[in-house]
Amino acid sequence: MELIFEISKPGRSTADVSASDVPIVNIDDVIGRQYLRNDLDLPEVAEIDLVRHYTNLSRRNFGVDLGFYPLGSCTMKYNPKINENVAALPGFTGLHPNASDEFAQGNLQLLYEMQKYLCGIFGMAEFTLQPAAGAHGELAGVMMIKKYFESKGQIRPTILIPDTAHGTNPASGALCGFDTITLRSNPEGGVDIEHLNSLMTEDVAGLMLTNPNTLGLFERNIEQVAQIVHSKGGLLYGDGANANAFLGKTRPGDLDFDVIQLNLHKTFATPHGGGGPGSGPVGVSEALVNYLPVPRIVKNESTYSWSANFPDTIGRVRAFYGNFNVIVKAYTYICSLGAEGLTRATEMAVLNANYIKEKLKPYYDLPYDRVCMHESVFSGNRQVAQSGVHTSDIAKRLIDFGYHPPTIYFPLIVPEAFMIEPTETESKETLDAFCDAMIAIAQEAKENPQRVKDAPLSTPVSRLDEVLAARKPDVCWKR
Amino acid sequence: MNYCPHTSDDIAQMQEAIGIGSIEELFADIPQKFRLKQMPDMPASLSEQETLGLMQAMSRKNIMPRVTLTGAGAYAHFIPAVVGHIVGRAEFYTAYTPYQAEISQGVLQAIYEYQAMIAHLTGTEIANASMYDGASALAEAAVLCAKTSNRSRIVVARSVHPQYRQVLQTYCWANGYTISEIPYVANGQLDVAAMQRALDDSVAAIVVQSPNFFGCIEDIAPMADAAHACGALLIAGFTDGTSLGILKPAGACDADFVVGEGQSFGNPLNYGGPYLGVFAAREKFLRRIPGRLAGATVDKNGKRGFVLTLQTREQHIRREKATSNICSNEALCALAAGVYLAALGKNLGKLAALNIYKTQYFKNKLLQLDGFKEVFSAPVYNEFALRCPNARAVNEKLRAEGMIGAYDLQKDYPELDNTLLFCATEMLSKDDMDHVVEIVK
16 A cells, blocks of 8 residues: 555645634744744645545454454453543543643542542552553552652562563563562462562562463462562562453452552453553552552542642652543443443453363363463464464464454463453354364364465465564655 | 343353353352452443433533633644544554554554654654653653663753653652753743753753743754763653644754654543653664554565564563563554644644744733733743733633633742743634633733
């Protein structure tokens, strides 16, 4: 397809600008020639061509509304349309963030109640809604841990990260000035307790644990893990990326987590927008409440207001109050489902994941064969040994069957990993058809491996040369 | 509402296939003592109609202003209809990050095009696929400068947006970096002499904003020279992105990084978010910058296509050695920005000019009021500071008329008592401005 720049033609435009209803001034005089630019080389396209350009681009893109999207750890559930309509209400989109609190009582009530709902669902003392995405929430959470020790006058330079963790965990630790130490998993896929015992000292600020972990397995020894971390004065950080597995079944606060960050675009059904916006609320235990980012919402007798008057805060992690419009969608989701609907969603998500796991087990290696939570992790080892077909080939072949591939090559401790997260919004028929496709590909890998390696065969472009893209980077088109 | 399509028959068949007698068996790994009996303090579920009713009522508890006179980091602009229609396409908004390039060419190409438009607008060679917002983009640029130079001090202009400085402070504290603030001079621009005095070989970066928080346009080139002379880098922000339609961008004045808030490009005010952080830089920093990058390449038949590239900078590959922890960005907001900029084209310059006309009119009109005085004499884009007899009373009068008043600068600058920062975009009509002056009189 042509680039928008390639269909540009001088003299065309889509959006016009109103004639001035105030006197026109000489811009050279009021601004100064030296401060003005000489060139403005944006695309010049007529409205019909602009609409066709982007509409045709959209047709080259796969989303949940087009088909099954079992991208592990990303929780690509259906994004309800009512939430989009609600978020588009002018009362929510139109208000300036510097509006005084009197203008924004609806927004403030919504944010306040959202925090309360999240406290109830996750068993935490307080939440902040300021972080803009999950990794941003991680950063805020780790900052609060740092501040906690700083205020106690303790220097704890390191943080423990399991080998199954998302890459954002060690990166968030590092962006907060911590050294990270990798904690091993045991043969069951859980935390290696002995290793944890040996690493957990008074130099360690805490452990960043994803539970269920990225193998889709619930940490059976969670009580012991929390006890070991706390016994040395450390804090237990929970990565809530996999929260879709336990809503209504257990609460991180009850499991003794001190911090947990969420991803509203995963668990609470807000669309991911092709990469964002997300929203990354962070919940904390009583011990960390004073360190929450500012401003925070204060409920007065019958009104709500913002307050920055919390002297122990870590400060701000972004301007204004967070990805408000994303939070509106998640709030709408919570209100429309209620406790019952949220719990049902968890149950169906876990049922769907286990159903796929059982159906595919005969055809693909399953390194950790036990009941999984919301996702399961297979290995393509058998296919590699049989015919040299790799997980990446299987993933690309799935595209030809009309599916988005699972997450591949993650977690790192499983060779040739593929991580399947079906979510609760998929029907048995969809899962059956997907499993049939996976089984057909397993067969094809034996009989006609080249066909799998050539996949995808049905897309506008075939496999792309990523090495070339990195070796000779072209990230900004030039005329 | 219930979005699970499972019938009781489906559930029974699936349980049988798994070999369980009840759903509860699937949760056996959660120790019994931690099992939740009932989610506390939750409402009952609602129908779609009830949900809409509830949320409409909630949205009506907000007061929709007749006029908004504040900018200060977020700007009311007209959004052409095409923007909403494009970002409302489910192929875009229900997608995840484009990890699988062959079925994500739409997002990847749109982001590639966005990156090119941003690089051009900011006068740099490269731009990433977006950061969370202007403030976090600025903070990450500063951390990058310190990390890669092994220097630990950031010099920041006091005339940078106060909230951006707070975010910078948070990120710097977490990494053990210190911050020195540089004052402004009487005309509202940076105190270049004070900046010179603050510079030494411990300084990783100078952070400025142009237009600055007071609306004043800064002279960037000497700042870049001063930074480079001591081995530091220049990070230049901006306020309203539409200013780039007419003002010489910092990248053309030798800034190393140009970062700022991209909300003005086709994104609603949304009470502060989601917005998008614009992050642009000189080409030599390509392998060190944070965030996603869409890059052009070819497929095995030689056909042009796009991928996420230079991923070895990123957390999912490099983990603790990554250039940042960022994963999700603001892709859909960046798509809106790309569509907006393509829709405006050269008209972005006309729009910026219109903002200047409105601003000049509004400022001169307000200056006719008793006791209103211009605070800074440097040229401004679409914001300006005025000292008035009683700032609080002015905003109170406006509020009583359903208007969101100007930004009270005393909150962040104690020396600027009774000083209001007004903003005039194309959304303010002459009648609006005349009416404001009548109310305030």
